[in-house]
Amino acid sequence: MPDSDAEPANRRRRKQARPQELLDAALALFVEKGFAATRAEEVAKQAGVSKGTLYLYYPSKEELLKAVIRHFLSSRITEGVVLAEQHVGSIGDFLRVELAQWWAQLYDNPAAGVFKLVIAEARNFPEIGEFYATEVVQPAHALLAGLIARGAAAGEFRVVDVDSAVHSLVFPLVMACLHRHALAACPGDWRLDGRAFMAQHIDLVLDGLCCRTPLPTPIAVPSPR
């Protein structure tokens, strides 16, 4: 049967691609200039459409922001969780290899910019904070906490405060992404070799976690006057 199915043709193919194109454009601009300082028309222009078209796909600039965050966070995070669940073998190896690789890829991807967006906008848009906390932070934290606890149970790691260890591990990776889209993108050369840093950081933390000679007694930090 001939082109009775091909009728969609050009227009319809564009229509299908639009949401992604708009999200890409919006991500780039929101990360670069901030949400409030980005004009809806700029997003449209960068996506190659007119102002009105943007509103055909997202009912408001705010909904576009939420869609950006949902889209780029959730598509990445699910991959990561799947990866971790599939892994068998040494926890240390997994973290050193797979975690490093996953973060290295994120670091090189525009999606890494969402961290900046979330930090900047979560307080203004409660839905964003909630989405990020429940859909990203909690699952990812639980995943890593579980791995570290398993490593400790297996005698691979020292017994430490697991939540803190997760933060120690992850925060610098997030910061590297923030840095890339903040200071590193400023005039002047403030760049940082993110991939190398991430690998070394993971090594350093694993080293700290690694079960060896007993620790010296930690010295309490006096509370501020």
Added chain:
Amino acid sequence: MPDSDAEPANRRRRKQARPQELLDAALALFVEKGFAATRAEEVAKQAGVSKGTLYLYYPSKEELLKAVIRHFLSSRITEGVVLAEQHVGSIGDFLRVELAQWWAQLYDNPAAGVFKLVIAEARNFPEIGEFYATEVVQPAHALLAGLIARGAAAGEFRVVDVDSAVHSLVFPLVMACLHRHALAACPGDWRLDGRAFMAQHIDLVLDGLCCRTPLPTPIAVPSPR
């Protein structure tokens, strides 16, 4: 003495305090809502003055932002540098005690919000990025890098990539501040015991740096695909 002079005494005190009050108000609001989404009038109101008065002290909202960042960053950073320069004795002890304390105090101080501000606005306002990079990041980084290098030279630390080690040490501390003013300030209970985390994190990193048994050969991170 005629009373025409009696009142000015009080008023003059207020007048002198104005810049600080305006900076405090601006910091709080800029951190909470973002620079672009904060209205100049809100800042004035929170500082207890009228819109017009704000412009008597700062010629524009943008200049106010820069003043906020300069003020809260530079006053803190100089303290820290002085602290470090005065220290004699074990590097590890210094980091574990003084660094932890300095950051714990910052964490509890509104000034910690500037990190969020800088990350959000550095790309929009080149001066801010440059100021932060040259006046804060570089001196602080040099300071810590110097300490770690000294520690390594003294046999207290392993020989590692110093720059990475500094980032591993500092990034989570910055992230804790960011977290406090982003997710932790959202509805829902996403708080985190920042002081405890900071202490444990510093311990963990120092532990990783600490010169003990030989390290296992680090496994190279394969480049993405």
Added chain:
Amino acid sequence: MPDSDAEPANRRRRKQARPQELLDAALALFVEKGFAATRAEEVAKQAGVSKGTLYLYYPSKEELLKAVIRHFLSSRITEGVVLAEQHVGSIGDFLRVELAQWWAQLYDNPAAGVFKLVIAEARNFPEIGEFYATEVVQPAHALLAGLIARGAAAGEFRVVDVDSAVHSLVFPLVMACLHRHALAACPGDWRLDGRAFMAQHIDLVLDGLCCRTPLPTPIAVPSPR
């Protein structure tokens, strides 16, 4: 017969009905929400066609408005004129019976909404005012004025200012229609039995017109209390 022809039969019928369906939908919406506040797409949707199709039949929203007014006014008014011209016999009877019936029918018909439309839009669209004045008001007025004059000449009515009498007779009938599509359509129960009112109003006016005994000088009745 191949089915390529079977469907068009139906479609052709629809196509013929389109203008009327569009006019009905437009009338209802313009009356309900006002011309400017009604979106062209709403009209199309209510008529069961797409936005584009509307423009196949009417070149602009404004032309649609004019068509609505022309259509619903002229079709009604010609009926009325014919009715009046056919009548023989007592003027009073004609007015009491035929006029009442004609208005009662209009009152129950969506077409009654055009009065609201004309009043709201005549000043914005001169053509509308002119059409209404020349095609509706003047013929209708002339018709009724002629009848009343005839009634007066025949001794059936008192001699009064004929133009005023026509307005006294007709204005409340128009107002009843306006009321039905304005206040009576609002939340709350502001309805009014239009048909009964119209009949009684016509009676009252005819009574006022009716030739009877000279009026007594009204005697002032002291109000109670």
Added chain:
Amino acid sequence: MPDSDAEPANRRRRKQARPQELLDAALALFVEKGFAATRAEEVAKQAGVSKGTLYLYYPSKEELLKAVIRHFLSSRITEGVVLAEQHVGSIGDFLRVELAQWWAQLYDNPAAGVFKLVIAEARNFPEIGEFYATEVVQPAHALLAGLIARGAAAGEFRVVDVDSAVHSLVFPLVMACLHRHALAACPGDWRLDGRAFMAQHIDLVLDGLCCRTPLPTPIAVPSPR
């Protein structure tokens, strides 16, 4: 005592007059062009201020509309009620003289335009319909119904359906106002001597109400079709 009180000076005097000036401008334009078709900036311009100033006094165009209707309706209606309550003597006299005069004044006043506004916008803005119904229609109707009932009780008027009589009396007066701001304001000469018409209409209705020869049996209006 010196000018410590005179400080208000120019600016403050303007500020006090603004709301009235804006309401006047808004009334004129809303009546002329309709609410939706009037731009906020036009209203501001006609009131001699800038766009932004309008929003200093009314938070939205819709609130401005409501304020216009509340203002022009309520200030007029209270006068009328007071007038009626103060009257003693013949009901017929009151209606013929005071009612006619009150309406004649309204007819010549821009406030008469609100009727057009209410009819056009009541369905879109429920508050408007409710305000008009409860604050204007009901009190005014009750007032006149009471008078006519009193007249009937005193033998001055025939016994008729009081509500219908009120409508017969009032509807044409409202229509005259509508006419003035609709057709009469269109190009072409569709004017009408409103004051004369009003007086004659009131006479005619009072004449119909007046107690004289028995009425002919009213002929029932057949229901439609």
Added chain:
DNA sequence: CATGAATGAGACTTCATTCAT
């Protein structure tokens, strides 16, 4: 110095109209 009324550029959003399919 301080105020707050006023301004107007500029941003978001809507919607009449067009036109490729």
Added chain:
DNA sequence: AATGAATGAAGTCTCATTCAT
């Protein structure tokens, strides 16, 4: 003929900034 995706002019409303008082 019919559709509905796309456009961009135009309108509402905000807010940084100015300036008369």
